[in-house]
Amino acid sequence: MPSLIAVDWGTSSLRGARLDEAGRVLEEKSAPLGILNVSNGDFAGTFASSFSDWMKPAGSVCLISGMAGSRQGWAESPYVACPAGPDEVRQRLHWIEPGRIALVPGLSDEQRDVMRGEEVQIFGAMRLAGLTDGLFVLPGTHSKWATVRGGRIIGFRTFMTGEFYGLLSQHSILARTLEADAPLDEAAFLRGVARAGNGEGLLHNAFGVRALALFGRLSPSESASYLSGLLIGEELYLQKLPPGHEVIAIGAAALTARYALALGKMGARVRTFGAEATWSGLRALLPPGGL
Amino acid sequence: MPSLIAVDWGTSSLRGARLDEAGRVLEEKSAPLGILNVSNGDFAGTFASSFSDWMKPAGSVCLISGMAGSRQGWAESPYVACPAGPDEVRQRLHWIEPGRIALVPGLSDEQRDVMRGEEVQIFGAMRLAGLTDGLFVLPGTHSKWATVRGGRIIGFRTFMTGEFYGLLSQHSILARTLEADAPLDEAAFLRGVARAGNGEGLLHNAFGVRALALFGRLSPSESASYLSGLLIGEELYLQKLPPGHEVIAIGAAALTARYALALGKMGARVRTFGAEATWSGLRALLPPGGL
Numbered sequence: 001m002p003s004l005i006a007v008d009w010g011t012s013s014l015r016g017a018r019l020d021e022a023g024r025v026l027e028e029k030s031a032p033l034g035i036l037n038v039s040n041g042d043f044a045g046t047f048a049s050s051f052s053d054w055m056k057p058a059g060s061v062c063l064i065s066g067m068a069g070s071r072q073g074w075a076e077s078p079y080v081a082c083p084a085g086p087d088e089v090r091q092r093l094h095w096i097e098p099g100r101i102a103l104v105p106g107l108s109d110e111q112r113d114v115m116r117g118e119e120v121q122i123f124g125a126m127r128l129a130g131l132t133d134g135l136f137v138l139p140g141t142h143s144k145w146a147t148v149r150g151g152r153i154i155g156f157r158t159f160m161t162g163e164f165y166g167l168l169s170q171h172s173i174l175a176r177t178l179e180a181d182a183p184l185d186e187a188a189f190l191r192g193v194a195r196a197g198n199g200e201g202l203l204h205n206a207f208g209v210r211a212l213a214l215f216g217r218l219s220p221s222e223s224a225s226y227l228s229g230l231l232i233g234e235e236l237y238l239q240k241l242p243p244g245h246e247v248i249a250i251g252a253a254a255l256t257a258r259y260a261l262a263l264g265k266m267g268a269r270v271r272t273f274g275a276e277a278t279w280s281g282l283r284a285l286l287p288p289g290g291l
Numbered sequence: 292m293p294s295l296i297a298v299d300w301g302t303s304s305l306r307g308a309r310l311d312e313a314g315r316v317l318e319e320k321s322a323p324l325g326i327l328n329v330s331n332g333d334f335a336g337t338f339a340s341s342f343s344d345w346m347k348p349a350g351s352v353c354l355i356s357g358m359a360g361s362r363q364g365w366a367e368s369p370y371v372a373c374p375a376g377p378d379e380v381r382q383r384l385h386w387i388e389p390g391r392i393a394l395v396p397g398l399s400d401e402q403r404d405v406m407r408g409e410e411v412q413i414f415g416a417m418r419l420a421g422l423t424d425g426l427f428v429l430p431g432t433h434s435k436w437a438t439v440r441g442g443r444i445i446g447f448r449t450f451m452t453g454e455f456y457g458l459l460s461q462h463s464i465l466a467r468t469l470e471a472d473a474p475l476d477e478a479a480f481l482r483g484v485a486r487a488g489n490g491e492g493l494l495h496n497a498f499g500v501r502a503l504a505l506f507g508r509l510s511p512s513e514s515a516s517y518l519s520g521l522l523i524g525e526e527l528y529l530q531k532l533p534p535g536h537e538v539i540a541i542g543a544a545a546l547t548a549r550y551a552l553a554l555g556k557m558g559a560r561v562r563t564f565g566a567e568a569t570w571s572g573l574r575a576l577l578p579p580g581g582l
Contacts, residue, residue, distance in 0.1 A: 108506075111502075111506045111508065112499060112502050112503065112506075113498070113499070113502050114502055114505060142464075142498060143494075157491065157495050158495060158498040158502070159492070159494040159495050159498065160463070160464075160494050160495075160497050160498050161494055163463055163464065164494060164497075167458040167459070167462055167463060168458070171458055171462050172451070172454055172458060173433075173451075173454065200448065200529065201450070201493075201525065201526075201529040202492075202493055202494070203450040203451050203452055203455060203493070203522070203525060203526055203529070204448050204449060204450050204451075204529065206451050206455075207404070207433060207449040207450065207451050208403060208404070211402075211403050211404050211405055211449070212403065214405060215399075215402045215403075217402070231494070234492065234494060235492075235494055238491065238492040238494070238495065
């Protein structure tokens with residue numbers, strides 16, 4: 001039986017799922033073969049060694065989202081401008097092998113922001129949640145906040161929250177008094193979130209991690225959670241959410257749980273989705289009569 | 292003749308000046324012998340090899356400001372709490388050799404912020420400018436903003452502006468499209484300053500450097516100046532300065548010039564001081580009848 005091979009090919013990892021005609025996940029696989037780890041630019045070979053068995057049945061179709069469609073990837077699939085929903089993106093699939101393997105284009109917002117892969121997760125969460133309007137957050141190295149109206153993403157913004165966390169916890173003066181691999185301390189995390197709301201700005205509040213440590217008011221194990229709360233809180237306060245507003249969070253459970261914790265404290269309602277959103281979103285992009 | 296040996300001993304450099312009784316600078320020297328570069332904790336030996344010739348005349352006094360008075364320095368000289376002026380700091384000098392060599396304590400603000408060395412520069416600029424009230428900025432890795440009333444620093448805040456610039460321009464995704472050693476491009480710098488005022492936050496605006504580069508709207512040589520403007524602008528907007536407000540900027544000319552440029556665009560009036568503020572500030576801390 002032909003399958004839809006749904007692939008999320010990002011910067012650091014390659015993940016795939018085999019879906020039946022109804023969109024049910026039959027099997028999944030993943031490997032640390034992100035686009036930065038593909039040797040000699042041999043994307044075709046890396047793809048074949050990972051998925052040729054799944055592609056054997058005649059009529060199988062593979063859709064690939066993420067950075068594989070960027071200038072540094074398999075081939076460049078130019079950004080589709082917002083507003084864009086599954087229809088606009090499906091019309092702009094970049095076919096590597098016509099009717100068989102395609103790269104999903106990313107989205108751009110007025111030539112001032114871009115995403116690749118997150119649009120598919122949003123389309124999937126829309127289907128899973130049964131929503132055509134809503135506010136979506138995809139936490140990560142580069143967190144995305146997207147607004148959906150009438151089934152299309154009308155605009156979005158990127159926040160370098162995860163990358164700032166890595167820079168500050170590993171390379172800044174804060175690294176000296178911070179235990180980076182300490183488990184989440186919810187109280188310290190929420191202190192950080194609350195501090196982010198003081199209006200004094202991240203450039204100042206980040207130094208507070210150092211000052212609080214100097215005065216013994218923040219331990220090394222608390223500091224990591226506090227800094228995480230400070231950064232996530234900064235990102236959340238910038239959204240200016242009205243109380244009771246619903247937010248759909250998509251991503252790894254450990255990360256969406258932190259956002260849900262902070263958003264809950266701010267009075268927002270949160271629903272979370274994981275990898276299933278990617279597979280469901282790629283299913284939504286299958287051309288009519290595709291399998 | 293005995294001299295006042297004024298020393299600014301920071302994290303990465305050691306600078307000194309020999310002053311006559313009237314406070315005139317007779318000679319200066321500097322070396323890359325910051326406290327992180329002192330081998331085996333031999334602060335006494337490093338000091339002697341740098342300044343023993345200047346210290347020879349009987350009655351010479353040396354005052355040392357900066358990180359040499361921190362826990363990682365020669366000896367810990369505990370922070371003096373704000374409000375504090377030259378009198379409060381002079382009473383808390385930490386004598387290494389009584390009446391001969393002393394470490395100047397830093398200041399703390401309500402156990403949530405600290406400075407070491409900048410307080411001396413502020414006291415010096417107060418004397419040089421003939422001010423007992425004012426708003427002072429000391430740009431740098433960790434920029435300080437201090438409010439002075441009646442000749443005392445009543446409060447201050449640190450901003451990690453310089454350190455964020457280093458992290459983002461060298462270690463983040465922005466480094467890929469940024470020419471870090473390009474000369475200042477004033478127009479790009481001021482575009483960054485203006486962008487910082489859009490209310491969308493540093494976590495988002497920093498990603499804009501990447502997005503603008505992707506769309507060819509920011510060249511690698513412009514990106515460094517734009518990012519500098521974004522960060523300095525973020526710091527400046529957080530001060531919520533009323534139009535026409537005077538700001539005293541103290542520090543290296545290349546850096547105070549950028550602040551003056553940005554502050555000027557915002558309608559503030561700026562006066563700048565350099566190393567002379569350090570020497571003048573240490574002179575103000577000389578105990579009565581000290582030489």
